[in-house]
Structures are given as structure tokens and as C-alpha cells.
Amino acid sequence: MAAVTIALKDLRQRIRDHSAFLWGIVAPFGLALVFSLILGNVADPSSFDVSYAVVDLDGGEMGRVFVDEILMPISKAGPLGEEGFFDLVVVTSEAAAETMAENGDVDAAIIVPSGFTDAVNSGAPSAVTVVGNVNSPTLAEVARSIASGYADEVNTVRTSVFSLVVLQGEMPDEAEMSVLAAAARAEPAPLVVGDDPAASKILSAQTFYAAGMAIMFLFLAVQFGVLGLLEEKQNGTMARLLAAPISRTSIVAGKALTSFVIGISSMAVLVVGTTFLLNASWGNSVGVAILVLAGVLSAMGIMFFVAAFAKTPEQAGNLQAIIAFLLAMLGGTFFPVYQAGGLLGKLSLLTPHAWFLRGLGDLTGEGTIGAVFPAALYVVAFGVVTGLLAQFRLGKAVAP
Amino acid sequence: MRKVYSIGLVNTIRFLRERSNIFFVFLLPLLIILLLGAMYGTGFDSKVGVHVADAGGPLADSLVAAVEDLQEMSVTRYDDAGSMSDAVQRGTVDGGFTIPAGYDADLAAGEVVEVVFSGRVTDQTSMLLAEAVRGAVASEAEPIRAARFVEHQGLASFEEALPIAAGLADDESGRITVVYREAGDSPFEEFEGLGNFDFGSSQELVLFMFLTSLAGSASLIQTRRLGVARRMLSTPTSTRVILGGETLGRYSIALVQGVYIMVGTLVLFRVDWGDPVGAVAIVAVFALVGAAGAMLMGALFSNDQQAGSLGVLLGLGLAALGGAMAPIELFPESMKNLAKLTPHAWAIDGFAELTRRNGNITDILPHLGVLAAFAAAFMLLGAWRLRRVLTR
Numbered sequence: 001m002a003a004v005t006i007a008l009k010d011l012r013q014r015i016r017d018h019s020a021f022l023w024g025i026v027a028p029f030g031l032a033l034v035f036s037l038i039l040g041n042v043a044d045p046s047s048f049d050v051s052y053a054v055v056d057l058d059g060g061e062m063g064r065v066f067v068d069e070i071l072m073p074i075s076k077a078g079p080l081g082e083e084g085f086f087d088l089v090v091v092t093s094e095a096a097a098e099t100m101a102e103n104g105d106v107d108a109a110i111i112v113p114s115g116f117t118d119a120v121n122s123g124a125p126s127a128v129t130v131v132g133n134v135n136s137p138t139l140a141e142v143a144r145s146i147a148s149g150y151a152d153e154v155n156t157v158r159t160s161v162f163s164l165v166v167l168q169g170e171m172p173d174e175a176e177m178s179v180l181a182a183a184a185r186a187e188p189a190p191l192v193v194g195d196d197p198a199a200s201k202i203l204s205a206q207t208f209y210a211a212g213m214a215i216m217f218l219f220l221a222v223q224f225g226v227l228g229l230l231e232e233k234q235n236g237t238m239a240r241l242l243a244a245p246i247s248r249t250s251i252v253a254g255k256a257l258t259s260f261v262i263g264i265s266s267m268a269v270l271v272v273g274t275t276f277l278l279n280a281s282w283g284n285s286v287g288v289a290i291l292v293l294a295g296v297l298s299a300m301g302i303m304f305f306v307a308a309f310a311k312t313p314e315q316a317g318n319l320q321a322i323i324a325f326l327l328a329m330l331g332g333t334f335f336p337v338y339q340a341g342g343l344l345g346k347l348s349l350l351t352p353h354a355w356f357l358r359g360l361g362d363l364t365g366e367g368t369i370g371a372v373f374p375a376a377l378y379v380v381a382f383g384v385v386t387g388l389l390a391q392f393r394l395g396k397a398v399a400p
Numbered sequence: 401m402r403k404v405y406s407i408g409l410v411n412t413i414r415f416l417r418e419r420s421n422i423f424f425v426f427l428l429p430l431l432i433i434l435l436l437g438a439m440y441g442t443g444f445d446s447k448v449g450v451h452v453a454d455a456g457g458p459l460a461d462s463l464v465a466a467v468e469d470l471q472e473m474s475v476t477r478y479d480d481a482g483s484m485s486d487a488v489q490r491g492t493v494d495g496g497f498t499i500p501a502g503y504d505a506d507l508a509a510g511e512v513v514e515v516v517f518s519g520r521v522t523d524q525t526s527m528l529l530a531e532a533v534r535g536a537v538a539s540e541a542e543p544i545r546a547a548r549f550v551e552h553q554g555l556a557s558f559e560e561a562l563p564i565a566a567g568l569a570d571d572e573s574g575r576i577t578v579v580y581r582e583a584g585d586s587p588f589e590e591f592e593g594l595g596n597f598d599f600g601s602s603q604e605l606v607l608f609m610f611l612t613s614l615a616g617s618a619s620l621i622q623t624r625r626l627g628v629a630r631r632m633l634s635t636p637t638s639t640r641v642i643l644g645g646e647t648l649g650r651y652s653i654a655l656v657q658g659v660y661i662m663v664g665t666l667v668l669f670r671v672d673w674g675d676p677v678g679a680v681a682i683v684a685v686f687a688l689v690g691a692a693g694a695m696l697m698g699a700l701f702s703n704d705q706q707a708g709s710l711g712v713l714l715g716l717g718l719a720a721l722g723g724a725m726a727p728i729e730l731f732p733e734s735m736k737n738l739a740k741l742t743p744h745a746w747a748i749d750g751f752a753e754l755t756r757r758n759g760n761i762t763d764i765l766p767h768l769g770v771l772a773a774f775a776a777a778f779m780l781l782g783a784w785r786l787r788r789v790l791t792r
Contacts, residue, residue: 017705017706018706022705022710026710027709030713031716031720038731038732120576125577128577128579132581132583133582133583135584138528140580141531145532145535151577152535152542154576155542156538156545156546159568159569160545160546162568163546163549164553164555166564167550167555167556183553187548187549188512190507190513191538192513193517193537194515194516194517196518197520198488199520202489321420325424329431329432335436338490340439341487344435344439345492358490
């Protein structure tokens with residue numbers, strides 16, 4: 001009961017000087033807001049309008065097949081209608097196509113050269129040109145791969161026919177040639193690429209910044225309870241507390257309770273606030289609650305550890321700030337360090353921050369509450385180990 | 401003037417005596433630059449995972465080699481399917497492709513073999529990677545399909561035809577190719593040719609100089625709370641002198657930190673800072689902006705914890721807004737304009753002028769002017785407010 005009284009008094013004090021509110025809510029929320037404003041759109045490209053220009057300078061069979069049978073059917077001008085992948089603009093001059101790509105009117109321009117059909121039939125080299133707009137590298141790359149796909153097909157038919165010619169040792173006439181080419185085209189592809197879509201465990205930009213800032217500042221916000229132990233001692237009120245009929249355990253428990261309440265409530269406000277105001281999607285609320293609980297316990301464990309080894313509240317506060325920033329940085333709350341892989345990725349996974357974010361990713365990717373347990377377990381274990389280590393030294397803090 | 405100097409000196413000593421400040425001022429900035437360099441220094445290649453389900457064979461090896469030869473791609477091999485799928489889901493790689501068991505034997509036996517590409521749904525990078533892998537597979541399939549065609553025509557066996565087809569497929573003359581080139585103006589053109597650490601260093605420099613200065617505002621608050629300011633005022637010392645001394649304390653720390661980061665990154669990471677006179681000028685003026693900002697914060701708040709938390713918020717928030725965490729070129733239009741309201745954006749652009757556009761001090765005079773204006777505005781507001789709170 002004494003623990004609750006101590007905690008209530010501490011909480012009232014923290015509410016009055018706004019410090020817990022500033023560290024626990026205003027700072028993380030403000031930073032998450034700034035990050036998602038400036039970077040949210042970069043990381044999350046929404047639907048885009050794709051458009052390509054094509055010019056057929058060839059006028060022969062092969063050029064016609066490419067435009068009418070390869071490009072048209074998948075464009076919005078084809079049978080798919082609005083479901084088509086891109087707008088196709090057919091232009092008549094190379095210069096016009098290039099200008100469109102240069103100005104960004106289209107994402108890429110595809111140019112079928114003159115004499116393309118003749119080159120294919122006679123075995124002479126020829127090149128389809130793709131001019132991509134520099135600001136749409138991805139969409140330009142898709143245009144390039146469509147063109148490459150066609151080139152691959154043409155080359156394969158040619159290699160097939162000429163392999164036969166080499167073995168036969170004589171050049172067939174034109175009629176035979178086109179029969180062979182048709183047969184080569186009919187030969188089924190030996191390799192197909194199957195698709196195995198993977199669930200993404202990567203958080204959306206908005207969620208990533210909200211969660212990253214929340215967990216980073218959690219480690220700073222919990223200091224307000226535990227540091228009270230050192231403050232009471234510095235102010236001389238610890239001796240008075242000990243003289244009162246209050247057990248040492250109650251004093252420690254009271255301070256722990258303060259940290260716990262501040263940690264849980266600031267996280268709760270951040271989760272709800274960023275969900276509604278910043279469009280973050282944290283995932284299943286029970287799973288998030290488990291991770292938040294684990295995070296708070298972890299932060300408290302470290303805080304107790306720091307308090308046990310520091311002499312003054314200032315020293316402990318500064319040390320906790322150093323630890324909080326280092327773990328946050330390495331844990332990938334600003335940029336995804338884990339994705340770098342290698343040694344850096346392994347180091348990152350030593351931090352509770354990386355596991356907290358990973359737990360949220362698992363929750364999003366797998367969609368079941370159970371998915372958070374491995375991550376939550378590590379996060380808690382971090383707090384339990386540091387908290388237990390603190391117990392050996394905490395006696396000196398709770399002494400007159 | 402001597403009083404200003406001694407107040408500044410005491411201030412600096414008090415700041416440096418706190419060991420945690422040494423960490424934030426000198427260690428953390430270089431650690432972060434190192435971390436950023438290690439993360440992004442290898443470039444922005446797409447990352448693809450490859451898993452060969454059995455011992456493989458010459459055809460399987462050749463397919464892997466074809467993927468490895470793709471441009472702007474880094475390939476990681478995985479020994480088991482589970483860890484590759486995990487890597488795809490978590491973003492360690494952008495996609496993974498699996499070569500099934502018996503790949504060589506099945507191809508030789510004339511079967512249709514499926515290699516599986518696994519990418520994150522709705523992820524643009526994954527989609528793009530799938531296209532690239534499809535392209536590599538198509539080129540790989542060319543001689544195999546040609547050899548099968550020959551076999552089906554009854555002219556030779558698959559094994560006899562394959563080397564001939566492979567030879568023809570490798571022969572570059574007489575093939576249809578796709579030539580790719582880019583057109584238009586890219587905001588990234590300037591970033592080409594920068595070293596591993598070049599890009600992040602100037603941003604971290606301004607971020608930390610400003611952040612450290614704001615964190616130092618706590619010292620002005622202590623000066624006030626402990627009654628030091630009031631006692632100084634009872635001597636023939638004006639508020640202007642106190643403010644000057646405190647500002648000098650902050651200024652010297654910011655300046656030392658700025659020069660330290662510059663020299664540290666130059667020596668450790670060989671970062672190019674461009675024209676040294678210009679670079680030092682930016683640091684000198686920007687340190688003034690930070691010091692004046694700290695004075696304003698210190699005058700506005702009366703509690704270290706409040707100033708501390710808002711200092712972190714403003715220090716990181718303005719830095720992010722000013723392009724110290726991601727290049728302004730990437731921002732949406734509206735945010736680009738807002739960024740110009742931060743001193744950070746002007747300092748970073750000043751550094752860009754020196755390094756990427758090879759400018760010298762005359763080219764950055766506008767930047768220095770704007771920064772000086774920021775410093776003057778902060779200083780005036782701070783002095784006005786401080787006079788009120790000190791003489792209340």
C-alpha cells in the first residue's frame with residue numbers, strides 16, 4: 001500500500017512539471033510526425049500512373065508484332081481497358097518519343113529501329129532503344145524488361161533455327177526458313193519462373209517512425225520513477241522514508257510502479273495517437289499490448305541497472321540517455337540497421353529496440369497474436385537480466 | 401569584454417566536466433557517421449537471395465552466374481529455404497529465387513522446370529527484381545530451348561545440340577539487343593561519385609552542432625536557477641554581458657565540435673569538405689546559430705527537463721526538416737519550401753555548394769548571410785526575453 005502512495009505522489013509531481021509528458025509523448029510524437037511528413041511518401045509509393053511512348057520506325061512484321069501483340073494487349077488501350085498496366089502513346093518520330101521521356105511526359109520511350117524486320121530475318125544485329133526518364137527508374141526498368149523479353153524471344157528463335165542450320169550444313173530457302181521459325185516459336189519454354197509471394201514483415205513508413213520513436217523515448221521516459229530513488233537520497237528524504245514504517249521493498253516498488261505507469265500510459269497514448277493522426281498501423285491490439293508491456297519492462301530493467309551503479313540522479317539520467325540513444329541507433333529506430341545484414345545486422349539484434357520492431361513486423365506479416373512471442377520474450381529477457389543484475393547493487397541506493 | 405570571456409570559460413569548463421557530454425559531443429557523431437557509412441557505403445544495389453535446393457550442377461551454376469552478372473545487384477547465397485524466406489520477409493534481401501532439386505537432370509530429360517521467385521507483394525523493389533530475374537532466366541533458357549528444338553526436329557540429341565546452341569547464343573554479332581539510356585534532369589546527379597561517408601558527414605555535422613547547443617541550454621537554466629545569474633547582476637555586470645558570456649560558452653563548444661567532426665571525418669574516413677576556408681566559415685556561423693538558439697531556449701524555459709526534452713525534439717526535428725536525415729531533394733514539394741525555414745537546410749546546401757559544385761567562399765556568401773540572420777534573430781529574441789526573466 002505504501003508503494004502505491006509513493007507512486008501516486010511521484011506521478012502527481014511529474015504531471016505538475018510536465019517533464020514525463022514532454023519526454024514520453026510530445027517529443028516522440030513530434031519526431032514521428034516530422035519523419036512521416038518528409039519521408040512517408042518516399043518510402044511508400046502509392047499507385048502511380050505509368051505511361052510509355054512507342055515509335056515503330058521499322059514498319060515491318062517484327063515491329064508490328066511488338067507493338068500490336070506485345071505492348072497493346074497489356075496496355076490500357078488493349079482489351080484490359082483501365083485494368084491495363086500502362087498508357088501507351090504511339091508516336092511517329094524518334095525525336096518526339098525522346099522528348100516525351102526527357103520531359104517526364106512518359107516514364108519511358110521505346111524505339112523500334114528502321115530495318116528491324118530485315119535484320120531479324122537476315123541475322124544482322126539490331127537494337128531496340130529504351131529511353132527512360134531519369135526520375136522513374138523503376139518504371140523505365142519495367143519498359144526495358146518488356147523490350148528485353150521480346151528480344152529474348154526473337155533471339156531464341158534465331159538461335160534455334162541457326163543451330164539446326166549449323167548441324168545440317170546448308171542454308172534453307174526462305175520458305176523453309178519461315179516454317180522452321182514457326183516450329184521454333186512453338187517449342188515450349190524449358191524454364192518458367194514461378195511466383196511465391198512472400199508476406200512482408202516490413203512496417204509501413206508511418207508505422208516504422210511512430211514505433212521507432214515510441215520505443216526510443218520509452219527508455220528516456222521511464223527514468224522519472226526509478227531515478228526518484230537517487231533523488232530522495234540526494235534531497236535527504238530517503239532517510240526520512242526509511243525512518244517511517246515503510247519496508248525497503250515498498251520504496252523500490254513505489255518507484256518501479258511510477259516508471260511502469262508512465263511507460264505504459266505514454267506508449268498507449270502514442271499507439272492510439274499515431275494510429276489516428278499519423279496513419280500508422282501497429283497491428284492487432286493484443287499483440288501490440290504484449291510488445292508494449294515487454295518494452296516497458298525492458299526499459300525499466302535497464303533503468304534500475306543504471307540507477308544501481310550511478311551516484312547522483314544527474315549522472316544516472318545522463319548515463320541512461322547515452323544508453324537509450326546508443327541502443328536506439330543500433331536497434332534501427334532511425335533507419336533499418338538490421339536490413340544491412342552481416343555483423344551490423346547481428347549487433348542490431350542485441351538490442352531490445354530491434355526486437356520490438358521485429359515483433360511488430362511479425363505481427364503485421366503473420367497476422368496472429370502468437371507471432372509476437374519470440375520477439376516479446378527477448379525484449380522482456382533483456383529487462384529481466386538487467387533488472388536482476390541491478391538487485392545486487394540496489395541496496396546502497398535504498399539506504400540512509 | 402574580459403567578463404564575457406570569463407563567464408564563457410567557466411561555462412565551457414562546467415560543460416566539459418560532465419563526462420556524458422563528452423560522449424554526445426565527440427563520440428556519438430563519429431559513431432553515427434561510421435554506422436551510416438557501413439550501411440549505405442556499399443551503395444543501393446538490389447539484394448537478391450539464391451537458394452539451390454540440391455548439390456546443383458553445371459546448368460544450375462550457370463543460372464546462378466547469370467543472376468550474379470546482372471547489373472546493380474548483389475547476390476547472397478542461402479543454404480536453406482527457411483532462412484532465405486525469412487530474409488525476404490524482413491527486407492534483408494529484396495527477393496529470393498530457388499533453383500529446384502534435380503534442375504540439371506530435369507532439363508536434360510526435356511522437362512519444363514520451374515524456378516521460383518519469392519518477393520514481397522506490393523513492394524516495388526521486389527517487383528523490379530522479379531523482372532530482372534525473369535530476364536536472366538530467359539537468356540539462360542535460350543540455348544536449352546534451341547537444343548530441344550533441334551532434338552525434336554530429329555537432327556541431333558539434346559547433349560550434342562546444346563554446345564552448338566550455347567555457342568550461337570554467346571555470339572554477340574547478329575543479335576537483337578536492347579539499348580537503354582536515361583534522359584531528363586535528376587536531382588541525384590550531384591550525388592554520383594561521392595565517397596562512402598561524404599554524403600552523411602555534413603548532415604551529421606549540422607545535426608549534432610545544433611543538437612548539442614540546444615542540450616546546452618540547460619546550463620543557462622541552471623545559471624538562473626542556482627542564482628548565479630542574480631548574483632552576477634548584483635555586481636556591475638549587465639544582462640548583455642551575462643548573455644554574451646553564456647553565448648560564448650555555447651559558441652566555443654559548438655565550434656570545437658564542428659571543427660572536430662570535420663577534422664575527424666577527414667582523417668578517419670577521408671571525407672571531402674571542399675574549400676577549407678568556406679567549410680570553416682559555415683561551421684563558424686552555424687555554431688553562432690546554435691549558440692543563439694540555445695540562449696533563446698534557455699531564456700524561454702525554467703526547467704532543465706523541459707528544455708532537455710524539447711531540445712531533443714527541436715534538435716532532431718529541425719534537423720530532419722532541414723534535410724539532415726534524408727536529402728531535401730527527396731521531400732514532397734510543400735516540405736521542400738518548409739525546409740528553407742530551418743538553418744540546417746542553408747548550412748547543408750552551403751556544404752553541397754562547396755563539395756558537389758566545387759564552390760568557394762564567395763559562392764556561399766548568401767548561405768552565410770541567411771545563417772547570420774538566423775543567429776541575430778535568435779539572439780535578439782533571447783536577450784529580450786532573458787532581460788525580462790532575470791530582472792523580474
